[in-house]
Amino acid sequence: MKDPITVSITGAAGQIGYALLFRIASGSVFGPDQPVNLRLIEIEPALPALQGVVMELDDCAFPLLREIVPTSDLAEGFRGANWALLVGSVPRKAGMERGDLLGINGKIFTGQGQAIAANAASDVRTLVVGNPCNTNALIAMANAEGIPNERFFAMTRLDENRAKSQLAAKAGVHSSQVSNLCIWGNHSATQYPDFVHAKIDGKPVTEVISDRAWLEGEFITTVQQRGAAIIKARGASSAASAANAALDTVMALSQPTAEGDWHSVAVCSKGEYGIEPGLIASMPIRTKADGSWEVVEGLEIDAFSQAKIDATIAELKEEREAVKDLIPG
Ligand SMILES: NC(=O)c1ccc[n+]([C@@H]2O[C@H](COP(=O)([O-])OP(=O)(O)OC[C@H]3O[C@@H](n4cnc5c(N)ncnc54)[C@H](O)[C@@H]3O)[C@@H](O)[C@H]2O)c1
Numbered sequence: 001m002k003d004p005i006t007v008s009i010t011g012a013a014g015q016i017g018y019a020l021l022f023r024i025a026s027g028s029v030f031g032p033d034q035p036v037n038l039r040l041i042e043i044e045p046a047l048p049a050l051q052g053v054v055m056e057l058d059d060c061a062f063p064l065l066r067e068i069v070p071t072s073d074l075a076e077g078f079r080g081a082n083w084a085l086l087v088g089s090v091p092r093k094a095g096m097e098r099g100d101l102l103g104i105n106g107k108i109f110t111g112q113g114q115a116i117a118a119n120a121a122s123d124v125r126t127l128v129v130g131n132p133c134n135t136n137a138l139i140a141m142a143n144a145e146g147i148p149n150e151r152f153f154a155m156t157r158l159d160e161n162r163a164k165s166q167l168a169a170k171a172g173v174h175s176s177q178v179s180n181l182c183i184w185g186n187h188s189a190t191q192y193p194d195f196v197h198a199k200i201d202g203k204p205v206t207e208v209i210s211d212r213a214w215l216e217g218e219f220i221t222t223v224q225q226r227g228a229a230i231i232k233a234r235g236a237s238s239a240a241s242a243a244n245a246a247l248d249t250v251m252a253l254s255q256p257t258a259e260g261d262w263h264s265v266a267v268c269s270k271g272e273y274g275i276e277p278g279l280i281a282s283m284p285i286r287t288k289a290d291g292s293w294e295v296v297e298g299l300e301i302d303a304f305s306q307a308k309i310d311a312t313i314a315e316l317k318e319e320r321e322a323v324k325d326l327i328p329g
């Protein structure tokens with residue numbers, strides 16, 4: 001049996017937490033021979049609810065689940081973490097943009113970044129889900145002294161999955177036939193789901209779907225506005241699909257990407273595609289056999305795509321400016 005992997009999850013008593021924990025504990029994320037420790041972090045008022053979740057985890061008698069530590073103490077919560085999933089934060093309500101949450105949620109990520117740096121395992125990787133996730137990830141990264149920038153990620157996989165589903169429905173194929181779908185930029189209403197490089201059954205989407213007006217219009221806005229549409233319909237923000245995407249991200253970063261394909265996740269830019277270095281921006285990513293990752297470079301960006309990428313990167317710069325007090329140095 002392997003040594004257990006330790007996964008720390010903030011907001012563990014929340015909606016997404018409830019949809020995440022049981023899949024991790026069951027072995028469906030890290031594999032059927034990989035024991036797991038769960039360190040579950042919540043604010044103090046939510047600890048009684050978290051205790052109920054722990055009771056349910058116990059009641060599953062998962063063969064791979066070892067230690068469960070529920071806590072509101074960040075040092076205890078991130079101790080020995082190999083993965084830190086930062087979910088805990090306030091979701092937006094109808095009528096808000098995700099960026100409106102910066103003032104409420106941004107400050108959560110300073111202490112968490114520091115606590116990860118001080119307590120986590122030396123190989124810790126951090127995925128931020130709590131919104132606005134790109135800029136929250138930037139805050140966590142900037143406060144986690146000593147941890148390489150390339151181990152911080154923000155989630156745009158939900159957007160990728162949404163985009164694949166929309167393209168598949170339009171083309172009358174299964175979503176698994178859609179590949180090479182890159183979300184560029186911010187997990188927000190400015191994100192750019194790149195249909196130009198996406199493929200259906202290995203062919204450019206633009207050859208399979210001839211309705212260019214739909215691709216440039218309704219397709220993009222549907223993906224950009226999908227979170228808001230779910231809030232309107234459900235009265236609460238997406239949870240099961242968000243948890244699913246978080247786990248897709250962890251798995252995509254843990255195993256080599258299929259030949260020729262890529263996946264979407266926001267990473268710290270080193271200036272690829274002219275994106276300002278230091279911003280946490282979504283780009284096409286390949287995970288290598290040794291577990292490291294790289295940005296897929298050399299994609300030709302047409303004028304339409306460039307304008308969309310410029311707009312979403314401009315928004316990331318504005319968000320960074322709005323939280324400059326939370327970024328040391
Ligand atoms: N990136 C994405 O694609 C994506 C998708 C869906 C939701 N989200 C975001 O994920 C976040 C969580 O959504 P949810 O539906 O689970 O919300 P929720 O309100 O159901 O749960 C959030 C939990 O976080 C806890 N929490 C708050 N502050 C905390 C802190 N400082 N430390 C630890 N825990 C804390 C709360 O007590 C609560 O239990 C929201 O910000 C939401 O907007 C992101």
Ligand SMILES: O=C(O)C[C@H](O)C(=O)O
Pocket residue numbers: 091092098131158226227228230237238242
């Ligand atoms: O839209 C939201 O506020 C929640 C989440 O980011 C989503 O995309 O569903």
